[in-house]
Amino acid sequence: MGETEGRGQLVAAVDLGGTKILTALVSSRGKVLVKRHHPTMAAEGPPAVVRRILSGINQLLSSRRAASGVSSLSIAAAGAIDMERGVVTKSPSLPGWVDIPLRSIVAEAFQLNTIIVNDANAAALGENYFGAGRGARNLIYITVSTGIGGGIIINGELYLGASGGAGELGHMTIDINGPRCNCGNTGCLEVLASGTAIAKETRRRLGQGEKSSLSDIVGGRVEDVTAEKVALAAQGGDALATAVVARAATYLGAGMVNLVNIFNPEVIVVGGGVAKMGDLLLNPVRQVVQERAFPQLAQTVRILPAQLGDDAGIIGAAVYAFQKTGAMR
Amino acid sequence: MGETEGRGQLVAAVDLGGTKILTALVSSRGKVLVKRHHPTMAAEGPPAVVRRILSGINQLLSSRRAASGVSSLSIAAAGAIDMERGVVTKSPSLPGWVDIPLRSIVAEAFQLNTIIVNDANAAALGENYFGAGRGARNLIYITVSTGIGGGIIINGELYLGASGGAGELGHMTIDINGPRCNCGNTGCLEVLASGTAIAKETRRRLGQGEKSSLSDIVGGRVEDVTAEKVALAAQGGDALATAVVARAATYLGAGMVNLVNIFNPEVIVVGGGVAKMGDLLLNPVRQVVQERAFPQLAQTVRILPAQLGDDAGIIGAAVYAFQKTGAMR
Numbered sequence: 001m002g003e004t005e006g007r008g009q010l011v012a013a014v015d016l017g018g019t020k021i022l023t024a025l026v027s028s029r030g031k032v033l034v035k036r037h038h039p040t041m042a043a044e045g046p047p048a049v050v051r052r053i054l055s056g057i058n059q060l061l062s063s064r065r066a067a068s069g070v071s072s073l074s075i076a077a078a079g080a081i082d083m084e085r086g087v088v089t090k091s092p093s094l095p096g097w098v099d100i101p102l103r104s105i106v107a108e109a110f111q112l113n114t115i116i117v118n119d120a121n122a123a124a125l126g127e128n129y130f131g132a133g134r135g136a137r138n139l140i141y142i143t144v145s146t147g148i149g150g151g152i153i154i155n156g157e158l159y160l161g162a163s164g165g166a167g168e169l170g171h172m173t174i175d176i177n178g179p180r181c182n183c184g185n186t187g188c189l190e191v192l193a194s195g196t197a198i199a200k201e202t203r204r205r206l207g208q209g210e211k212s213s214l215s216d217i218v219g220g221r222v223e224d225v226t227a228e229k230v231a232l233a234a235q236g237g238d239a240l241a242t243a244v245v246a247r248a249a250t251y252l253g254a255g256m257v258n259l260v261n262i263f264n265p266e267v268i269v270v271g272g273g274v275a276k277m278g279d280l281l282l283n284p285v286r287q288v289v290q291e292r293a294f295p296q297l298a299q300t301v302r303i304l305p306a307q308l309g310d311d312a313g314i315i316g317a318a319v320y321a322f323q324k325t326g327a328m329r
Numbered sequence: 330m331g332e333t334e335g336r337g338q339l340v341a342a343v344d345l346g347g348t349k350i351l352t353a354l355v356s357s358r359g360k361v362l363v364k365r366h367h368p369t370m371a372a373e374g375p376p377a378v379v380r381r382i383l384s385g386i387n388q389l390l391s392s393r394r395a396a397s398g399v400s401s402l403s404i405a406a407a408g409a410i411d412m413e414r415g416v417v418t419k420s421p422s423l424p425g426w427v428d429i430p431l432r433s434i435v436a437e438a439f440q441l442n443t444i445i446v447n448d449a450n451a452a453a454l455g456e457n458y459f460g461a462g463r464g465a466r467n468l469i470y471i472t473v474s475t476g477i478g479g480g481i482i483i484n485g486e487l488y489l490g491a492s493g494g495a496g497e498l499g500h501m502t503i504d505i506n507g508p509r510c511n512c513g514n515t516g517c518l519e520v521l522a523s524g525t526a527i528a529k530e531t532r533r534r535l536g537q538g539e540k541s542s543l544s545d546i547v548g549g550r551v552e553d554v555t556a557e558k559v560a561l562a563a564q565g566g567d568a569l570a571t572a573v574v575a576r577a578a579t580y581l582g583a584g585m586v587n588l589v590n591i592f593n594p595e596v597i598v599v600g601g602g603v604a605k606m607g608d609l610l611l612n613p614v615r616q617v618v619q620e621r622a623f624p625q626l627a628q629t630v631r632i633l634p635a636q637l638g639d640d641a642g643i644i645g646a647a648v649y650a651f652q653k654t655g656a657m658r
Binding site: 080089137138152154159161162163165166167168169171172173175176177184185186250251257258261262263264266291292293294296297300301 | 493595
């Protein structure tokens with residue numbers, strides 16, 4: 001890559017999430033040049049959301065910076081993607097998104113090479129190239145927020161599996177006798193350690209009459225408890241919140257032990273809203289890995305917080321596009 | 330590859346197991362040309378076992394077939410291997426094998442290019458090139474016998490991880506509240522579904538006075554119950570044996586669900602002594618995968634019994650050597 005960003009060295013990237021759509025121009029050096037937020041308003045259904053995506057891309061391509069050359073469009077989407085057909089097959093965060101051929105819709109609208117990739121997969125690539133796991137040959141990215149997702153990097157490339165569905169790290173059974181998960185399985189990591197699980201467990205214990213500063217924070221409305229509020233209370237030393245976070249960390253640690261024993265990765269990068277707790281969550285996770293994983297493998301792995309924050313999806317989507325077009329290896 | 334096996338087209342392969350050492354000449358087309366069994370007599374300790382390995386290789390190299398040219402030596406060993414240094418770092422089946430530099434010992438003795446690889450990893454390669462998973466780009470091999478091990482094939486190559494320790498598929502936590510595993514973790518697949526676990530659970534239930542044809546088979550000596558005998562009794566319709574096999578299959582199925590959701594593999598090949606039960610074990614395993622894994626991924630994967638039997642290790646070790654020397658891709 002030269003010192004200046006030459007013609008065709010930009011990707012117009014989109015991160016389609018359940019609450020917001022992020023659009024940006026991204027350089028092959030991972031620089032985010034123009035960035036805009038749009039509300040998803042997912043409840044309005046696929047056609048309205050698609051219109052907002054097209055309008056967002058249009059704004060990007062009309063920007064002054066785009067004049068230096070946009071080589072392709074790349075979309076990170078919160079959902080299961082059929083990579084071959086470029087279709088969002090389903091999405092827990094986007095109601096009505098069943099078999100939506102997003103790639104061809106966007107490609108036809110702008111007559112540009114268009115790529116679509118799962119958002120957690122994209123974030124894995126972003127963190128591997130420009131974030132916490134720079135330069136690692138083998139990296140696991142796990143995102144802990146409402147749900148738990150992931151991405152797998154092997155030999156510096158995104159591992160997609162036989163049909164593009166690899167990396168569902170939230171859907172490992174950790175406790176076969178545990179609660180039923182949305183996916184139909186029981187005791188998945190997601191149903192035990194996600195933000196949803198943290199909020200639910202806190203509400204359950206508050207409902208049983210346990211004392212906590214959270215009762216004041218939500219003004220007695222137990223249904224207003226969120227994982228974010230639990231994290232804040234835990235940071236403030238609240239006993240109930242601390243216990244709930246410790247429980248989630250134990251499960252998350254057990255999930256990481258599985259990943260360490262299976263992949264022997266150099267790095268596990270932890271992203272997503274719940275991971276914003278930082279060492280409050282990651283230190284007990286690291287301890288579980290040291291105690292339970294194969295010693296040689298536990299010594300090898302570094303467990304790091306994500307560095308790219310909300311930009312992981314757009315940067316990763318751009319990396320994927322640059323790789324596909326041969327502008328990046 | 331030409332029609333005839335030319336000079337340098339043979340690998341002298343060794344499979345070092347806890348009970349026997351297998352030695353063979355293997356062609357680049359996976360043909361086993363000369364094969365010999367030697368008892369390991371592992372209790373005698375590393376120096377005696379190493380002497381038997383050297384003697385076995387010597388026999389191979391002295392055979393008439395070896396005259397056409399042996400390009401390298403390749404050893405599949407039951408234990409953790411430091412791939413970089415060619416060292417067996419430890420082995421549950423080989424007492425005293427701690428940091429034994431097997432590669433350099435063998436290479437110096439015969440002055441031939443020598444390779445060493447974990448036996449389950451080798452078997453994965455063998456099954457991928459000449460067995461049940463021929464031609465699959467992404468394949469998971471899992472071996473269920475005394476313990477549970479595995480190997481991961483990604484893009485037709487063995488995935489080793491950051492330090493050569495990837496593929497410990499028996500050491501995923503499936504039941505975090507389950508029994509303690511030899512590895513120190515709790516509720517690992519191995520402690521729930523291995524041959525050892527099957528025998529132990531059967532003994533426990535017989536000890537509680539449950540009726541079974543197994544009591545007659547072992548002449549009342551509960552300690553003589555083995556997984557093999559449980560399998561025979563289950564095949565004969567014994568209720569207790571059937572229940573124990575079903576329980577192991579449920580756990581094994583849950584482990585496979587994890588692998589399917591993580592890897593989205595084309596094929597999972599199941600080898601090892603316990604897998605010799607065939608569909609009696611694999612049909613309930615397949616059913617658990619269909620019920621619990623992501624539907625798109627469950628539809629993609631084929632779960633198949635291994636085809637190479639005891640030859641998987643020597644054939645796989647040879648494949649690995651041929652790949653390393655560029656004679657096979």
